[in-house]
Amino acid sequence: MSSQDIPEENLPAAQDADEHAPGTVAVADETNPFADPGLPPHEHRIQDIDERAASRSERTVAFLFTLSMLATAGFIASYVTIPSDKSIYVFPIGHVSAMNFALGLTLGVALFSIGAGAVHWARTLMSDVEIIDERHPIAAEPEVRAKVMADFKQGAKESALGRRKLIRNTMFGALALFPLSGVVLLRDLGPLPGTKLRHTLWSKGKLLVNMNTNEPLRPSDVAVGSLTFAKPEGLEEHDEDFQKEIAKAALMIVRLQPENIKDKQELEWSHEGIVAYSKICTHVGCPISLYEQQTHHVLCPCHQSTFDLSDGARVIFGPAGHALPQLRIGVNDEGYLEALGDFEEPVGPAFWERG
Amino acid sequence: MKKLSARRRHPLAAVVVLLLALAATGGLYAAFAPADKAQADETAQSLAIDEGKKLYAVGCASCHGTGGQGTSDGPSLVGVGAAAVDFQVGTGRMPAQQPGAQIPKKKVIYSQAEIDQLAAYIASLGAGPAIPTKNQVSPEGADIAAGGELFRTNCAQCHNFTGKGGALTHGKYAPSLEGVDPKHIYEAMQTGPQNMPSFPDTTLSTKNKQDIIAYLDAVNGDDTESPGGLELGGLGPVSEGLFGWVFGLGALIAVAVWVAARTAKAKKS
């Protein structure tokens, strides 16, 4: 920020409106029609002049507080009496949990009534005469400022921090270094990445197991236009590292007419038109699987990256930066679909070392 | 039977019963009846095929070709099976009214008997999935929780967690599954209408499909409970955020206006 002073004339013209001593009720000013007329005189509320209105307000406030007490009693009663699995139909909300509805409403009423009572009390019965409070400049008076500066200088001088440079420098050094211990301690938050992101459970000869039936897939199971998800043989939902492994290994299998496959490598890596692609989006890793069987496009539900499965899963729309990795598949001697190796590139989102 | 009796109150229950009755008595019964009965009903079936062919010539041939071979306006129907016809015509998607990103669900213009005849005709053109039996689409005895897992693996990516629908590319969409006849859900999985992929019995078994239907019935049925109150479309944080802004913050601002407003003054006499 520039500290340079700006010429006086750039500031707003001196405010003639501000000239009245604050708080005084000024009389209409003949010379300045825009002058501050001062606080208007206080007007009474009905409750200020009519005792009956005032006691009406009092009764309203008392009613609200009583209502709150009743609602709290209702809350406790609901808690004790309503079975927690009871469902009721409330128009127009629908079938809801009786417990949640009763507890919420009674709690809401109990609290709202306290608030409404207090506010009504303040608005109608407490004094509504506006009061003026003076402001004082936040910045200290020059004398105070001078005293503080002098004190500080005195203290600094007494510490001799400026003079004894050795103390100063070593102290700064010590203070700067010690947080490093804290940084070092964070090292064990996790292992180093290594090549973990480059490998999945897939390897040569692993069967493609149908996620739905938990059976290995045969080529004849997969019809043109169908969509199937597969996991590598041996990975079970109860396995300890299931989540971590499926996060990389999840596979999407579709079958195209071989003549519809535009990409040469895709055709080579397919089996009779059956292609297997990673289910993990190359953008930020959502399981991408909104497959449109007529267009062969697959859309990511998270950020709408769209890939063309008939053309090497190339990106045709959206924020993903590269095609979905394809898994090379074939058929083993028993006629089951098998992987012919791991993915040749890392699955999922791109990262610095991906290359 | 509890599920069934609950479903009796559904506004479409009468229609469903009527359709089922028609299906049960209609000539097409033979198409999915056990083989030994089929012979007895052979005449009935060929009659249905003939009737279906007539209907087809009037309502479908202009797009799908006179023999179901398909034209530039409509795909070939050879081998799509009775299930596809029952789904497409039974949900009103066919006959299509106008071209667009996607052919929407409409009012059904054929009676179930006519649909069955059409289906019989199309099924006669080439083998394809048959219309599921009543038992196959009943949620009775199915595993709801397994269905939920299957639904999240295979269906939720397009149709949302509990089948509220969602967007696809270029104006296409996965429709909401609310109030869809289980039979049609089954047929859709089996035949993959329009851009939906199919989930044939070889990869999603009949038991799997039944589980999915049972799950949908539990979480997106007429009597599904939304314990916490208004469901807000079941669409997740967007509708919740909108509700929070409009009704939550809106109500609080209204209250704040009241708290800060000046109390009415006594009229000057």
Next chain:
Amino acid sequence: MSTTTTSDSRSREKAPAGERVADWADGRLGIYSLAKANMRKIFPDHWSFMLGEVCLYSFIVIILTGVYLTLFFHPSMNEVEYHGSYVPLQGQLMSEAFNSTMHISFDVRGGLLIRQIHHWAALIFLAGMFVHMMRVFFTGAFRKPREVNWVFGFLLFVLGMFTGFTGYSLPDDLLSGTGVRFMEGAILSVPIVGTYLSFFLFGGEFPGGDFVARFYSVHVLLLPGIMLGLVVGHLILVFYHKHTQFAGPGKTNNNVVGMPLLPVYMAKAGGFFFLVFGVIAAIAAIAQINPIWGIGPYRPDQVSTGAQPDWYMGFSEGLIRVMPGWEINFWGHTLVLGVFIPLIIFPLVLVAIAVYPFIESWVTGDKREHHILDRPRNVPTRTAFGAAWISWYFVLLVGGGNDLWATHFHLSINSITWFVRIAFFVVPVLVFLATKRICLGLQRRDRDKVLHGRESGIIKRLPHGEFIEVHEPLSQDALHTLTAHEQYKPAEIGPTVDENGVERKVNGPERLRAKLSKGFYGEDNQIPKPTVEEYKEITSGHGHH
């Protein structure tokens, strides 16, 4: 202190019990000096001054309900089978975090209510902070001496977003897990260190078994702790600065006019806490939020359409959705611009609004205290900037919900994405220009009102046959209120040649400042407010129009 004289204490023995307790406390805490300054503190009445209270109270509600939830929540990712009372998940594998959230929702009486209050209060807290911040922005309440409090408030908003995000991720459901996975992808996109950061955050590969526990301590301890400190500081400064007020009769830059803390604001503000809590409780009774039972437990190979974060993260979701997929590969490395650029723009969107007050104060060079609020129309450039920023934010929110816009308005998701890509650059500019024009129009109307009076709607026929509408002159109150605002003159660079003919160097910042100042306050950027002379000329001339 044992030195209190006995006579003194004896004389107080007869005082009422309350006074004796107060005396006891004063002897140890010095409460009387505190009370002297604050007990009759004046607060001006205006509904928009209560927006901050909405935030404060919803924050308190969040803390209260949050503490309750910690009594039942298990921040663990150990796999368990579900055997609670919700049928459609029976026997499913899930983390303990999800399982315990299910337990809270279905098997703890009132647990669902508290969970819903907690979540609704969080949404309202963030929405309240947004609106409160905009109120402060558009009325210029951030000017000296309140810049520090503006920064405190801004930090609270940002920390609130992250506290919300970590809390939203705790139940380990399919929706929030998808959000966490997005976060992993975003971290991976950071050049050089991204992979390491991700492995350190998740304790290895995603999802690992650690992030729920780590998010938990961040969500319940670290961030709320910092926020609590900031809230206290924010409130102390509000008390210390005294509240701002709108211009009006009797209200000057040197006073504050309103009602005293005791009793009126004690009742109003205290009551308002109960009102806020009551409204949120009622909403939690009526409307369901985050039904994790329908969403299901997290599995990295499953997903649902409509995967969005809570609304306050929606604009970042928009950024990431509309970004083109740029990726650069070189020397065996990948620069994931398609993710990294949005990650950089995300804080910049927020910072854009946060730094504006400092830019404005540099441009005006005004070092005085300001306690009278601006009417937004009287500061057209600021108002236009704020409106443009809101439109920018809103465009991104639209981008973040593009799939729901598509299904609900029958549009193509691709078209919406393209619309947002263009609107991101175009809409703020259009809104800026339009808002500025509207402000100037309103200023002109105010000027006419002051000089010619209010249109009364009465049509009068003059003797020579002309019809005129009678304009009623304004009261002095209104005249004062409409002319109380200050108008800056644009800063000039000043003479570049001094009296000795030596040329002075005009540096870049100075030139920029003069240019900005002209854009803020130059001709055509504000309507000169009526002067006393103009007013007198018109009124004395008996002229109406």
